[in-house]
């Protein structure tokens with residue numbers, strides 16, 4: 001994909017399954033007995049605003065979770081070791097490389113506490129995922145926010161310059177939330193290779209499995225030689241476990257031990273521990289999640305192309321698109337149509353972030369948007 005011309009239209013032509021989505025999904029679910037879509041919200045609204053996995057947890061995870069209920073009265077010690085071992089095997093690393101968190105957001109908080117200080121700023125992109133910035137609120141730490149480049153990559157050159165003056169924590173969200181765009185791994189690697197040990201890199205790869213752009217590759221290869229690289233991953237996205245709260249860091253054993261000192265005791269809970277381990281052994285879970293995501297993405301692309309609304313290329317389970325109007329009004333109107341979408345991501349206030357639900361949910365979104373067009377709202 002040509003990332004230089006980042007604003008896209010007409011992309012749907014090359015994508016599969018843009019129509020007839022219900023049939024394709026049904027066929028997919030039939031091929032994979034035991035998997036079923038997650039439930040709607042009790043309110044009946046369709047949530048397309050939090051980058052969740054609409055398929056719900058895998059059948060294997062559900063079974064493991066139900067089996068673990070009998071241990072809900074026990075502290076979760078027996079679940080922690082097997083999960084760490086299973087994760088290490090899954091990733092091809094050592095158990096000592098892993099730090100578990102209450103979602104990957106705990107890891108972001110822990111990295112802040114473990115490596116920042118009054119003279120150690122956080123260097124981030126703008127806009128990017130907000131959590132690590134939010135964790136600065138209780139500490140008088142400096143945040144240096146560098147706007148994304150014109151083609152919506154992290155501005156590696158400017159971030160590097162900002163971090164070069166003193167020890168710093170640098171946050172890379174790759175693919176980036178909320179834009180869904182990729183920053184060239186080569187550019188990041190060049191910096192990591194030369195950076196002093198006092199520059200700590202927090203590499204958030206929450207959407208790794210959805211990536212299609214080959215200018216991205218994972219940062220795991222650095223962890224043994226570079227104790228200043230922390231790779232952050234989550235079970236919330238492709239594994240559909242956002243409600244169970246399980247994430248982790250992969251880093252050098254010394255770094256992992258340091259991070260561990262700042263995590264909460266007795267984590268994860270027994271249900272998250274059991275479901276997490278089982279998810280890793282469910283071979284189809286990643287390909288199934290990616291296939292449904294591609295199908296939903298194609299519906300979104302087709303709809304936006306039809307309406308001539310610009311959108312950004314995405315390597316995730318969401319995308320940003322133009323709304324030709326005021327964001328708050330647009331979100332409110334979508335809510336009235338039963339669809340929860342977006343939130344403000346300054347400075348991109350002319351864009352909405354849309355999370356991909358099930359294909360039939362995206363069909364509902366598409367008809368709502370077409371109706372908006374008829375009314376002259378988009």
Ligand SMILES: Cc1ncc(COP(=O)(O)O)c(C=O)c1O
Nearest residue numbers: 103104105129177206234236247
């Ligand atoms: C880039 C990124 N990192 C981390 C998270 C937090 O995920 P978790 O549920 O693991 O805390 C999210 C959630 O949306 C995210 O987009």
